[in-house]
Amino acid sequence: MPVLVASDLDRTLIYSAAALALTMPDPEAPRLLCVEVYESRPLSYLTETAAGLLTELGDTAVFVPTTTRTREQYQRISLPGPPPSYAICANGGHLLVDGVSDPDWHARVTARLADECASLDEVGEHLMRAADPVWVRKQRIAEDLFAYLVVERELLPEDWVKELAVWAENRGWTVSLQGRKIYVVPKPLTKSAAVREVARRTGAELTLAAGDSLLDADLLLAADRGWRPGHGELADSGWTAPAITALPERGVLAGERILREFLTAARGA
């Protein structure tokens, strides 16, 4: 029986320069591997040690990148190790099988969203009205499934995200603040539903997971064992659950630790 490893990517396995959180003296800093280039500039990294662990993990378990990124944003990441047979993008809205979105899965997800929560149009219009150009840098619709804003955190009014979260909750949507991005996502659009589908298709008996943000909480709860780093929305809110280990490591070293934990657990299964 294969072991399924479903992991969030950004600020869980891969880190932007701003999120590395290196605290050691420079000569002791780990060597980093760049795994994403955007507009000709390096954008995301993991440690060289983590790259080796990820390659081993790909040979040991069914590794499923599980991200809120759009397919386009996901496809510019070049992870070490064998190409994953399955990947989850758009917070569960797209299930990639050998790199191609499964149309049946996508149709099931969109049917559920139409039934169970307010429309993306309504949410988009509200954001347009409520967000202030003083601190909004970009407003984006992702894959016709959810919306996000890129904001100046220093200028963002303290209660704005909380007020948005209350408005969204009443309409079946959820809000997640990650670095400079505010995500507004339908509650039925989950990473966990897509991971359950991959578990069904692969016959996996054990699912391991990791993630750092509120959008990863359902993923962690659906797994048999999970890990979260010492930074991020979940850590900041003190979120925990019985099968979840809260790691002390922060930044890119947390990514290395998570991969070590995955490998140990997968080999022990």
Ligand SMILES: [Mg+2]
């Ligand atoms: Mg993340």
